[in-house]
Amino acid sequence: MKHIVFYLDFVSPYAYLAFERLPVVLEGLSYAVTYRPVFLGPLLRQRGQKAPVDVPPKREWIYRQALWLARAHGVPMEMPALHPFDSLPLLRLALARAGDGTSNRFVTGAVLRHVWQGGGDPLAPDRLQALAQAVAPAHDPQDAQAKQLLRANTDEAAALGVFGVPTMVVDGRLFWGLDALPMLRDYLGGDAWFDGPGWTAAAHLPSGLH
Structure with missing residues (x-):
């Protein structure tokens, strides 16, 4: 059985879609999943990356594509009232x-469904209260422990090379994004390609830009 660590931030529409699609794409395989929430903003800053939604044309494309992908895969989805938001x-x-x-x-x-279904404001106090009742946290989300756990998860992801969400990590290999799910399935299924130069050479290809 393979163990997948699934890094995500609830602000990402692709994280929602990958979460919903994961059991479908990996049906019939033996695996276990650990979900680790990370804070995408600081993770991107550690890489010197700009958030995709900070580029206006890209932001519009992400929303259109995410809704189309949801429709194509039969996943219920509505944009929240505001996006991006503080997750x-x-x-x-x-x-x-x-x-x-x-x-x-x-x-x-x-x-994820609190954010991506219903079209409401994810941070509306009444909705947050209802979500907290459903989740039933054992600890205060505002205490030092929750903050430290989030920081540790984000630092762990950065140390592994995670540069966006969703990222699935198996055997130290990173599979980034919704569209990586078929690739992940092939790896879990034992495809020999992953032991050849197609995987390993990518890390050693020289850049032509300086």
Whole structure:
């Protein structure tokens, strides 16, 4: 059985779609998943990257494409009332349930659907209160523990080379994005390509830009 670590931030529409599609794409394979919420903004800054939604034409494209992908895959999805938004309260809430840096599939799904279904404001106080009741955190999401767990997850992801969400990590190999799910399936299925130069040579290809 292979172990997948799924890094995500609830602000990402692709993280939502990948979460919903993962069991479908990997059906029939033997695997286990650990969900680790990370804070995308600081993760991008560590890489010197600009958030995709900070580029206006790209922002519009992301929303159109995400909605089309949801329709194509039969995944219920509506844009939230505001996007982007500060995902910190949601990340800390998810981490306050287990207290070990992980978020189980029930909690992860509840928070993602809170954002990506219904078209509401993810941070509206009444909606946040209802979400907290459904998630039933064992610890205060505002205490130092939840904050430290989120920071540790984000630092761990950066150390592994994670540069965006969703990223699935298996055996130290990174699979980034919704469109990487078929590639992940081939790896989990034992495709020999992953032991050849197609995978390894990418890290050693010289750049022609200086």
